[in-house]
Structures are given as structure tokens and as C-alpha cells.
Amino acid sequence: IDSRCSLVRDFMKKSLVSRSLDQALKEMPTSSARKPKGLHRGPGKRQLSEKERNSWLFMRKTELMNIAQWDDPENFKHLPKSKKIIGNEATEIVWPYAILLQNRLKVHPFTKSLYCYNFQYSFSTDGAERNRMAREFARECMVPITFHNQQCYVESEMILDYGEVPFLVVHCLDETSVVVPILGNHCTLEAGLAAVRKLRKPGLVNLTGSSAEHQTSSHNYSKNMLARDVEQITENLGNSVANPSAIWQLFHDRPLQSAYLKINYQWFGETREEREQHLVNYTWPWATDNDRAPAITDRKTRISMALNSTPREVPEKLQFSRGVRGVRRSTGQLDAVRRQLDTRSFSNGSRWGSPRRSGTV
Numbered sequence: 001i002d003s004r005c006s007l008v009r010d011f012m013k014k015s016l017v018s019r020s021l022d023q024a025l026k027e028m029p030t031s032s033a034r035k036p037k038g039l040h041r042g043p044g045k046r047q048l049s050e051k052e053r054n055s056w057l058f059m060r061k062t063e064l065m066n067i068a069q070w071d072d073p074e075n076f077k078h079l080p081k082s083k084k085i086i087g088n089e090a091t092e093i094v095w096p097y098a099i100l101l102q103n104r105l106k107v108h109p110f111t112k113s114l115y116c117y118n119f120q121y122s123f124s125t126d127g128a129e130r131n132r133m134a135r136e137f138a139r140e141c142m143v144p145i146t147f148h149n150q151q152c153y154v155e156s157e158m159i160l161d162y163g164e165v166p167f168l169v170v171h172c173l174d175e176t177s178v179v180v181p182i183l184g185n186h187c188t189l190e191a192g193l194a195a196v197r198k199l200r201k202p203g204l205v206n207l208t209g210s211s212a213e214h215q216t217s218s219h220n221y222s223k224n225m226l227a228r229d230v231e232q233i234t235e236n237l238g239n240s241v242a243n244p245s246a247i248w249q250l251f252h253d254r255p256l257q258s259a260y261l262k263i264n265y266q267w268f269g270e271t272r273e274e275r276e277q278h279l280v281n282y283t284w285p286w287a288t289d290n291d292r293a294p295a296i297t298d299r300k301t302r303i304s305m306a307l308n309s310t311p312r313e314v315p316e317k318l319q320f321s322r323g324v325r326g327v328r329r330s331t332g333q334l335d336a337v338r339r340q341l342d343t344r345s346f347s348n349g350s351r352w353g354s355p356r357r358s359g360t361v
Contacts (some may be wrong), residue, residue: 071093071094071262071264076094076262079259079260079261079262080259080260081260082260083155085155085157086157086158086160087118087135087138087156087157087158088138088155088156088157089139090138090139090140090142090143090156091142091143091154091155091260091261092262093262094262094263094264095143095147095261095262095263095264096263096264096266097263097264097265097266097268098266098268099144100143100144100147100148100263103140103141103144104144104148105141105144105145105148105227105231106148106149106231107145107149107152107230107231107234107235108231108234108235108237108238108239109149109151109238109251110172110173110174110234110237110238110241110247110251111149111151111152111170111171111172111173111234111237111238112151112152112153112171112172112173112254113152113153113154113155113170113171113257114142114145114146114152114153114154114155114168114169114170114171114230115154115155115156115157115168115169115171116134116137116138116142116154116155116156116157116166116168117134117156117157117158117159117166117167117168117169118131118134118135118138118156118157118158118159118163118166119131119158119159119161119162119163119164119166120158120159120160120161121161121162121163122162122163122164123162123164124164126164126184127163127164127165129184130164130165130166130182130183130184131163131166133182133184133221133222133223133226134166134182134226135158136222136223137182137223137226137227138156139156140223141223141224141226141227142154142155142156143261145227145230146257146258146261147258147261147263150256150257150258151173151251151254151256151257152257153257154257165181165182165183166181166182167179167180167181167182168180168182168230170192170230170233170234170237172237172238172241173241173247173250173251173254174241174242174243174247174250176199176237178192178195178196178199178233178237179195180192180195180230180233182226184221185220185221188221188226188229189229189232189233192229192230192232192233192236193232193233193236196233196236196237196240199237200240
């Protein structure tokens with residue numbers, strides 16, 4: 001019995017020693033390259049070396065590529081960034097082109113922007129259902145709306161508070177806006193039309209809206225029904241503007257609001273020409289003969305046009321002297337003027353507040 005007890009005791013000692021050794025090996029940095037040099041050195045600050053981090057990232061990326069979940073952000077680094085707020089994540093992901101083609105949601109051309117607000121918490125089950133449906137609408141319908149209506153800016157936000165009624169804010173190009181509460185069944189459309197009726201003068205308003213198909217309970221009210229109601233509300237809001245011709249001019253002057261969208265064009269083709277191969281390209285009879293621009297015979301005009309069309313960022317040896325360069329200044333000259341006007345701060349895009357270095361002096 002004593003020999004058995006001693007054997008058990010020795011085994012326990014060895015296992016404890018090995019366990020503590022394993023723990024110490026885990027905590028010990030494996031190379032001196034892991035030790036950071038700088039402000040943040042100290043215990044618990046040992047990070048992976050750059051080489052190990054890159055190898056791990058490469059393995060993880062290949063793993064995600066194998067299961068078709070990896071979208072390379074390098075393809076979209078030239079795009080402007082969408083607003084990063086809670087609830088607006090739909091504008092940050094990569095959208096497949098086929099899904100955008102399936103969800104062809106329209107609003108009136110005079111719709112300037114569409115904002116969707118929902119609440120994180122609610123006290124009642126009806127409020128939770130309404131907020132869930134508004135969240136689905138923001139996640140699945142807002143990006144197709146701005147993709148198919150490129151003058152319309154969309155944004156959705158989750159308010160981190162208690163609330164029973166999520167709502168939409170619809171802005172028109174004539175600087176007016178309506179707030180539409182999302183109430184479920186036919187009440188959303190009625191509330192939206194009432195808001196439009198209150199906004200417009202009685203003589204201008206001729207509202208049309210069919211809510212007969214929504215005479216159901218609020219639990220059956222889906223995001224597609226809400227999208228249809230939003231379309232009808234924007235139609236009535238846009239059709240009742242006072243001066244449509246001026247608003248059409250604003251519409252044509254308005255820049256595209258969907259430039260930040262990340263779209264994976266899949267098998268459809270990267271360029272518009274590739275994507276429109278299946279469409280009939282009809283050329284009008286009067287557009288066949290090549291009407292060339294009249295040739296400019298004046299020598300001075302041709303020289304000044306050639307000087308003004310030269311690239312601005314050519315090296316110094318190939319640049320014309322300042323006298324013959326024309327009226328247009330190079331970006332370097334413009335920057336040299338701006339450099340004294342800028343404050344030494346983060347506003348000019350530099351890292352530590354030094355003057356920016358774009359262009360040539």
C-alpha cells in the first residue's frame with residue numbers, strides 16, 4: 001500500500017511540474033522580435049511579430065476564400081466611405097449584383113434622401129415587432145433603393161434607447177420633408193399621406209394611395225409592403241411640388257448619391273458595356289454620319305489649347321516656362337499658395353500636423 005501511495009504521489013508531482021512548465025512556456029515570448037519598442041512596452045504588451053501576423057492573416061484569408069466568404073477590400077479602397085453608425089451596416093458590406101437586380105425598388109425622382117430610425121429596445125411586443133420589421137427594411141431595402149434611384153441618399157440608424165414606433169424621414173428636393181411613423185398594416189401609408197397633406201397646400205394636393213391589400217394584422221406587415229408604402233408616399237410627395245421644372249433642374253444637377261456602394265458584379269461584367277450586352281443598341285438615323293468638330297485654323301488658338309491640355313504633373317524638365325504655360329496654374333503652384341493658409345493641424349490630412357506635401361512647389 002505504501003509503495004502504491006508513493007507511486008501516486010510521484011505521478012501527481014510530475015504532472016503538476018509538467019503543467020506549470022507548460023503554462024510557463026505558453027506565457028513566455030518565443031522570440032525577442034515580439035517585444036515592442038516604444039511607448040507601450042511592459043508586461044502583457046507582447047504582441048505577435050509582423051511576420052507571424054501576416055502569415056496568420058494569409059491563412060485566414062485563404063480559408064475564407066475557400067468557403068466563398070471573402071470579399072477583398074482592396075477592390076473598393078478607391079470608393080468613398082459610407083457613414084459608420086450603428087444600424088447602417090448594410091452600406092458597408094459587399095452587395096451581389098444579382099440581389100440588387102432582384103430587389104428593384106423605386107421612389108419618386110424628386111426624393112432627395114431617406115432616413116430610417118429604429119429603436120434597440122421596446123416595452124411591448126407590438127413595438128418589438130415594428131422595430132424588427134423596420135430593421136429588416138433598413139438592412140434589405142435601403143441599399144436597393146439608392147442603387148436604383150441614384151439621386152436618393154439613404155441612411156439608417158439604430159437608436160440605443162426604448163421606443164415603440166420606428167419612423168422614416170423622407171426629404172424632397174424642394175427642401176421639404178415628412179416624418180412617416182412605421183405603424184404596421186395600412187396605418188403607415190395613411191400616416192404618410194396625412195403628413196404629405198399637412199405639408200402641402202390643399203389646392204396642390206391630389207393624393208392617391210391604395211391600402212386595401214394591407215388590411216391585415218401588424219404581424220403580417222412585411223418589409224416589402226413597407227417598401228410599397230414608401231414608394232406611394234414618395235410619389236405623392238414628389239407629384240405635389242409647386243414648381244416641377246425647377247426641381248427637375250435640381251434633379252439633373254444633383255451628383256450621384258450611391259458612389260460608396262460596394263458591388264460585386266459576379267458574372268455580369270465589370271463595365272457597363274459588358275453588363276448591357278444583351279440590350280439592343282439602336283442607333284438613330286441622324287446619328288450615323290460623323291459630324292466632326294470644325295478644325296481650328298488659328299495658330300495662336302491651337303497653341304494655347306495645346307498648352308492648356310498638357311498634364312499638370314509633368315516633371316520639371318518637361319514643363320514649359322511659367323510665361324508660356326497659359327493661364328492655368330499647376331497644382332504645385334496652387335498648393336504653394338494654400339500651404340501658408342492652412343493651419344498646422346489634422347484638417348489638412350497630414351499625420352502630425354505638418355503642411356501637406358501634394359503637388360510640386
